[in-house]
Amino acid sequence: MFKEIGYILISFLIAYLAFEGLLFLLEKDYGIKLPIGEELFLSSNGGENWLAIESPSENVISGKTLSFDPENPQNLYLASPRGILYSTNKGKKFKVNGTKFETETEPVFISEVISPLENPDIIYLISEEIGRNKVLVSYNKGETFRPIFISQKDNKVSAFGADPFFPYTLYLGTQKGNFLKSEDFGSSWEEKKNFSQKIAQIAPNPHQKGEIYVLLSVQERDPFNYWSQRIPAKIMISYDAANSFREFKTKMNISQAKKIVFDPVINRTYFVSDFSLFKKEGSRIEALKIISSPGQSGIHSFTIDPKNSNILYLGMGELIYKSEDSGKNWGIIETPIRGIVKEIKINPQDSQTILLSIEKTL
Template sequence: MSQDFTICVGTVGAGVWFSSDSGEHWRRSRMKLPFEAEPGEIQIRSLAVSPHNSHHVLAGSEAGLYRSEDNGANWDLVESPAYGKQIWSVAFHPGDPDTMFIGTKQPGVFRSSDRGKTWETLAIPMAERCLAGAPKVTNILVDPRDKKTIWVGVEIDGVYCSRDDGATWAHRVMGDKVLNLDVHGLAVAEGHPGKLLVTTPDGLWSSLDEGASWSLHGFPRFAERDQISYCRGVALRPGDPDTIFVGNGDFIPGKRGAIQRSRDGGASWERCKLPVEPNSVIYWFGTHPANPDVVVANSLHGYVYLSTDAGDSWRKVDREFGEIRALTWMPN
């Protein structure tokens, strides 16, 4: 296997770790902390690679927004209105290298159009409270088919959509249960007009009409006593919207996990064969258009898995971590 890409993992309490040789060796990233912050407080909950420059990465943390311009080796703190908040999602705008987004707990979505010098709050009419306390913005996605369309996933408040670059918003709700509002993962299938994918605790929801109607696919339960088969991350193989990956487990954090894959747009599914059974739910995925065959995935409790053949086979990275909340990879 050629050693030509960098993997970054975001941990709870230990910042970002990176491997510039495809997972063989690891180093802890250098992060410039605020004066009052303690190193153990750095809880990374989100990572995003710029579609304009793959060496540029954003990280959302308990201590604020961070930016790296060297594949995650060094990080600078970016001043933002999310300082002191839990940042649960970060994103670059695919149509503008200077525009980026932050999604927080409480909840809120902030946008900067000048690389973080100034910020605006997007007026999304989200709920201020839910059964789990304050809602959390788990996903921000600019539609690759229409750069003025923005999708926002909220735990626990469903999905919001703007067609006019954030000026106005419409609410999208899957099902009629509270679990159906607990949005974890969000993806838009490029090449499939209107196809939206959302993961919640009870499965993968899909819509072929921009969220007006939905269908649910539930995965096999791990034990008879399980009430649901819990789902977390969802990812599409770049350039191949029919290949879908879903992170699965018995619960959260769970004791068992699985990677579910479909190669026909979700019509049928198979559990990927992993060399070591996950020790918790499979939480997140990392893909990159530089090599659509490379997929990285993590269990919440510190395992990292790597495939270089689009999920046909996997290896577990030798290095294990504590709690992993974010994961990505980028070419060197």
């Protein structure tokens, strides 16, 4: 009996050592670390000190589902399957706001929350289900939600955007590249374009009426189809509110951008890729010098101070970089724990208040 127990313990030890060895090789040779969840922190003094935000019971929080209340800089709200949870003490405690879902069931999982700054009463949620997802909307700050779009089971919503000039105009994109537009708050939808590539982001320019960027993800070759070809990532642009599109090309190669960020104050656009950051102002595009270290996992987050366009924040690997001169020079802000910096959000009413999401890794 003891002999069998010994064999079992030895087997567990060998398996553990093999797993540790695999993690070491993944990190050493490929820079890959396995994620084990996110932790969120709040700073009220520009990143000098951090306060951990505790997850409410039975709710998994992430940087994509936690936001600042645009009308009150002291408040946070968390989108969850139970509805909108509010905190009036900077995340120390959350309480349910009595949300009602006007559907047959409550959401299984919330993957993203979108709250247009132009109208703080409106909240959009992307609600995930097995094989499909939904876009839900509330017009009363989360008291009630109703669905305005339900995806097909094999073609989920992958991007969503609200027009900053016309609140009744909404845009969404799907995994198969369908681009749809609604001009009646989501009551009806019209397909404007089929890009045949996953739409990763829809970015209406808040400074230029009718200008919309669309990021198309790279489409890898189908290994089971000999004739299939790899389709590279693209950036498309519309100047007429999505009635027509053309490929956005520049002298600098920005096609690998994975996120587009607009300056909240002036008409300036940033294109963020894994290891590059480009700034567009007018017709001029320049590459900003950024600091990178060997083994870093690339840029996961980029944001701009809502009050000062010269102040930029960059989450690259396990570090936060801050520039106070529009990206010419960068300093480092210490993070409260080790992990991948996934989200950096600045309170629109108080730029000293920063929300930080860190993905812990093995």
